[in-house]
Amino acid sequence: MTPWRILVVDDEPFNLEIIGDVLDDPAYIVTKAENGEVAWAIMQEAPLPHLLVLDRMMPVMDGMELLRRIKADARFQAIPVIMQTAASSSEQIAEGIAAGAWYYLPKPYAPNDLLTIVRAALEDVAEEQALRRAAHHRDSVLELLDTADFSFRTLEHARLLSASLAGLCPDPVRAALGLSELMVNAIEHGNLGIGYAEKADMRRNGSWESAIADRLADAVTGARWAHVSVRRDADALVFTISDEGKGFDWTRYIDFDPERVFDPNGRGIAMARHACFAAIEYRGCGNVVVARVSATESENGGCQ
Numbered sequence: 052m053t054p055w056r057i058l059v060v061d062d063e064p065f066n067l068e069i070i071g072d073v074l075d076d077p078a079y080i081v082t083k084a085e086n087g088e089v090a091w092a093i094m095q096e097a098p099l100p101h102l103l104v105l106d107r108m109m110p111v112m113d114g115m116e117l118l119r120r121i122k123a124d125a126r127f128q129a130i131p132v133i134m135q136t137a138a139s140s141s142e143q144i145a146e147g148i149a150a151g152a153w154y155y156l157p158k159p160y161a162p163n164d165l166l167t168i169v170r171a172a173l174e175d176v177a178e179e180q181a182l183r184r185a186a187h188h189r190d191s192v193l194e195l196l197d198t199a200d201f202s203f204r205t206l207e208h209a210r211l212l213s214a215s216l217a218g219l220c221p222d223p224v225r226a227a228l229g230l231s232e233l234m235v236n237a238i239e240h241g242n243l244g245i246g247y248a249e250k251a252d253m254r255r256n257g258s259w260e261s262a263i264a265d266r267l268a269d270a271v272t273g274a275r276w277a278h279v280s281v282r283r284d285a286d287a288l289v290f291t292i293s294d295e296g297k298g299f300d301w302t303r304y305i306d307f308d309p310e311r312v313f314d315p316n317g318r319g320i321a322m323a324r325h326a327c328f329a330a331i332e333y334r335g336c337g338n339v340v341v342a343r344v345s346a347t348e349s350e351n352g353g354c355q
Contacts, residue, residue, distance in 0.1 A: 054080045055173050058100040060090040060117065061135070062109040070104060073162045074169065087112030091120060100130060101176050102169065104156075107136035107147070115150060122151035129179065131172045135160070144309040153322065155312040167255050171315040182214050182227040200280045204242075205267060209234035209277075216281055219288055220344045229327025232319035233292050233340055234279060241294030241338055242275035243267070247304075247317060254315040287329065288344045298336025305333070 057079050059070050067083045074081050082100065084090035086109045094100070103121070107114040114134060121127040134152040136143070144155065154172050156165060196219065203212050213234050217227035239245050243266040245253075253259040267273045275295040282289045307321040324331050329345040 054078055055102065055176075056080050056082070056098060056100045057102045057104060057169070058082045058084065058090060058093060059104045060084045060087060060109070060114065061104075061106040062086050063106075066106070069162075070165065073165050086110060087114060087117035087120075090117055094121070094127060099127070102172055103130060103132045104165075104169070105132050105134055105152075107134055107143075115147070118147070118150045118152055131176060133168055133172055141309045144312050148307050148309070148312070153307065153318050157313050163255065167315045171254060178210070178231065179228060181210065182217075182231055183224050196281070197283045198281065200278065202276045202278050203234065204238070204273075204276050206235055206238060206263065209238055212279065216279070216290065219281065219283075221347065225327050226344055229323040229342060230279075230290060230292075232323040232327075233290075233331070233342060234277065236319060237277040237292050237294035237296075237338075237340075239263070240299055241296030242277055243272050244296060247314075250316050251314050286346050288346070290342045290344070291339065292342070293339045296338050298338040301333040301337040301340075305331075 055078060057074060059067060059074075059081055061067050061070070061083075062085050064085070067085070071081050071083065082093060084093055088111045090103070090105075091112065105114045105117060114136070118132055118134070121130065121132065128151075131154060132152045133154040133156055134147050135156040135158055136147075137158040147155070154168055156168055201212055201216075203209050210231055213230035214223075214227045217223040217225075217230055220226035239250065240247075243263065245262070245266070250259070253262050277292065277294040279293075280291045282291075301320070304317060304320040305324055307318060311317050320331075323342070328342045331340055331342045333340050
């Protein structure tokens, strides 16, 4: 597999050295920059990094200014940014989230914390790349569809189905990302009953994939199915996703809560709402969600 390219931006040589040591792995190619201005110059050259690990407070050009530049440039908008910072007030975190930093590391942090959040961000990149490839293979027959119902049980089902259904939408890549987030959530947190804190612990100790496999093999949780229906209205495509779980308090996750910003999970629903759909609405106990994609691409948000 081609190594992941990671650009680390920090004005402290000692921090750059530590991060380089932690990420000293054949899976990563690490490039270092001592401030935002140097990093910006590096990003003008190919190949682009897959991920930025960015210090917030630096001389010359600080992390917030670099972040704003990155997210304002179409070439770089899809690159995730991990903001490492000692500035952890709710207002400062909210400012970073609004500027496009969905991943955070508080200073000081343990090496395993860095590895966990890097892996989580790169897993999201890999997921986006796979969906992007699949979504571009649009089936013209789907454009004739008015209504349809599907059932799915595994994460692979969700990914394949979300990519196919996204072919109905004006921006299939954006729609695929949002549908995948909501459909994977229906399996993980809905049918398999994995709670937020439980998933965070699994991500940190590396047991996430085995836990999913175990619960899918379980006679009770593995027998549950999730469902997605699509309806074409005059001005929108409406997707309804449901699962057989007990539901959850969706109000905690519809926006990215600064109090959870340092966790390795919990971004999916907020990202889907703000970046991929014209609107989403949870119903009942939280095991039904309706996502609306406008018929005109400009009415939807823009994925990070």
